[in-house]
Each structure stands twice: as structure tokens, then as C-alpha cells.
Amino acid sequence: MSNWTSGYVADIGYTFGYYPELSPLRAKLAFLDAGLVFPDVINACELGFGQGVSVNIHAAASGTQWFGTDFNPSQASFANELSAASGAPCRLSDQGFAEFCLRDDLPEFDFVGLHGIWSWISDENRSIIVDFIRKKLKVGGVLYVSYNTLPGWAQMVPLRHLLTEHAEVMAAPGRGIVSRIDAAIEFAEKLFELNSGFARANPPVVDRLKQIHRQNRHYLAHEYFNRDWHPMHFSDMASWLEPARVSYACSANFFDHVRAFNLTPEQWSFIQDIPDQDFRETVKDFMVNQQFRRDYWVKGPRRLSPVRQLEELSRLQFVLLTPPEEVSLKAQGPLGDVNLNEEIYLPIIKDLADHSPVSLGELFERGRQRGVSTGIVLQGILIMMGRGDLSLAQASEEITVAKQFTEPLNKDLVERARCGGDLNYLASPVTGGGIPTSRAEQLFLGAISRGRTNPDEWAEDAWASIAALGQRLVKDGKRIETTEENLSELKAQAKSFSIKKFDLFRNLHIC
């Protein structure tokens, strides 16, 4: 491990994820639902942007000026390549937090976000970040932080110790990180097979090891194999952030906003009796055995009056991202499966069915005509947002500005899909964020841009790129071998794309 990393894994790149919680527009809904004032976000900053997918998509698709850093030079270089492709005003550096946070040429930020950073860095780096938030987050500004949480991770602490110790002590010198990870997993599996007392006392950990066995090694390297790995309780997190003068605002996970989803009435009344907000959150984590928190904090929370809250909520616009017939009426929360009421949800889905933005005020009004309260309509919106069926939409002037950056960015991403399939998102100027798009879909869009007119032609064009790399499709976990079978699978996917997604992508200004 190189010594500039403060013990952070740097000899393997991170995955190409997109995290909607980092979108200020999406954060606004969480704040308004919590009854809190949300600032205008002009300048935003992402600390530890990884491959830079989120920061680049947000910089291209919204009018916000984004800044950010990640000290892995390969990742920073990739992120800058995306930034050059979009042309969006986005300033990304490869500095470590210590250096970046001391810069005197940065503006004050309305939004600072860190996803997948806090639990995996040293106390020293955490202090640097807290100091940065203290100095650089504007009054009224919003902080997004996600982190591994106790008590949900408690049983995993010893297994993680075993895996990293094995990688440290038993691996032959010079072995790469992936083979050290594989060897550590194999070792732990053998240990568990010998009926170890730890495995008997902690059966969920055995399942967790099976899950780890199947996971992407790039993800595992960054999740478990750093020198630092510190899941923490909410109250400890609140103590850490106290010097930055930020207070807990609300969860970035919309399912957490729907109480009935998470807590029984008895559990809720037990928690509600606790006067201290921070302890209340900690106790809630014990109720649901929380493993991972995604939270918004604010420097100087201010409550909205109920009238202003309703006015601001009513102005938000939403767009449906899932084909209407595929929106599920089931949802899963800590209390188990929940069946959503057809009479309430089907009309809301119908109101949004043509994938055009509709204001929440309009949805409230239509709900009122059906005898459904604003609270119930809002709850439906939060659940659909939590499941990713729905997104917020920007105003039409913002869409026009963003298009000049999302078009070249998407062109670049579609072109990259010809050489590999790691980055499965495109940017929408309508939502101001990323839209999951498989490699095959990206290849179909590339074919369309080259004038191929029907799904069979899109499939043939896509197959030419895949076959040129000697690659094959994988279906139900099995590699498809023959050209005929690969083509037939691609033709089926292209047809489904043309029927279910093409109009949506058009409305999202992705094609």
C-alpha cells in the first residue's frame, strides 16, 4: 500500500456508482417533507468523489457549480475526462482532504456531500473534514453524509477483522489486493465450515460471508480492506459534527420518512417519548437494526410554517421513471413487506403515466377530487421516490441550460459503452441527475445516433461492438455462447427498450 493514502486502499479503482442522495434537488424534497427551509444551491462540493460519476452528472445536469476532490489519481483523471467531455463548469482535483480543505481559492458552499467516505477514513481525516464544514459550509447550507452504522454492523466487526488480518499476515508478499481478498474469504469460509463457535453464535454473519463471496472485488477492497473502518452510532456522529455547528435535518432515504413503514405504533410511541433528538435517532437505529445511514445535516435549521411548507411542496415537479405497468404495489421495509393500496396508488401512477413532469400541487388537487388527503398523496410520492420509480424534475429554463452539457456527456458515455460496461448511467437535464441505463441500452442509443432505425438494427449494431471485444452476453448468470443466441437476446432487449423505455428517454431528453 502506498504511503500517501493514510491507510486507504489505492491500488484498485472504485466502482462507477451514481448516488442520487448527492443531488440538491432531491434533497430539497426531504427538507420540505421535514418542514425545513432548503437553501438555493449555487456552489456544491463532493469530498471523495470516487470515479466522479455523481459529481459529473450533477454538474452537467443542473445549474449548480460543483467542486470536488479524490486523492486517487487514476480516479481523478477519469473524473476529469468526463468533465472535459461535458464541458460543464466543474472543478475536480486529485488532492487529499488535508490539502484540499486548506485551499484558499474555494467559495463557500451551499451543499457539501460525502458518500461512502466517513466510516473508511482516519480520525485525523474526519477532523479535517469537520473543520472544512465549519469554515466552508454557508450558514443555512446542507451537508450530506452516509456511513456504516451501529448497531447494524456490530456482528460484522470481528469478521472484518479476520479478513483484513488474513490479508495482512497470511498473504504472500507482492500478491495483488484481489488475490489477497479471495484468499481471505476462502480462509474464513473454511473456518466457518469447521463449526466455529463464533459462526454458531452469529448465524447472520455466515450469510454475510456468502454475500461477500459474490460481491465485486473493487467494492470489497474499498468497503473492508482499508486500514480504517469505523461503523458508528448516530450519537457519536452527532458529537463529531458538533464543532462544525450543523444539526441533524432528516434522512436522505425516503423510506425513513414514512413512519408506518419502519416502526409499529408501540415502537413509535416508545421513541417519541425521548426528548433528545440525537438519542431518539440512536434508539430508532436499535429498533430497525440500522446498518447504513444516509443523512442530511444543516447549518442553522429553520422551520417552515405549514402554509409555506405546503406552498413549496406544491411547486415541486415529478416525473415517472418506471413504465407505469411495472410500478410495483409492494414495498419492503424493516417491518416486512407492505402492500400499497391500489385505490390510492394506481390513480397517482396514471396521473404521471406519460412521463411528463407534473407538479405536486396538481397531484394534491387530483387527489383531493378523489377524496385522498395531501398527506396520503405525499406519502405515495415519498415511497415511489424511495424505490426509484420517480424523480424530481427541474424547471424548463434549467432543462434548456443543462442540455448543452448533458448531450455531450451522454454522447461520451454511450461511446465508452462500446469498449466496456462499467458505467451504467446517463444524465438527464430534466431530473438534474443520473438515470440507470444498462450497457445494452447505451449501445442501442449509440446505434440510434448513427441512424439505425429499428430495434433489430440496434441489436445488430450493439452486437458488433460486443463481439469485436470477444465478449458475450450473460443471462441468468450464464454466458451465452453462439452468435445467433446473443443476437436473439439483444433483439429481445432492443424491442423491450423500444416499447418500454424509448419514450421515457425522449421525455428525459436523454435521446
Ligand SMILES: C[S@@+](CC[C@H](N)C(=O)[O-])C[C@H]1O[C@@H](n2cnc3c(N)ncnc32)[C@H](O)[C@@H]1O
Ligand atoms: C468508498 S470510496 C467512495 C467513492 C464515491 N464517493 C462513491 O461512493 O462512489 C472512497 C473514496 O474516498 C477517496 N479517499 C479516501 N481517503 C481520501 C483522502 N484522504 N483524500 C481524498 N480522497 C480520499 C478514495 O480514493 C475513494 O475514491
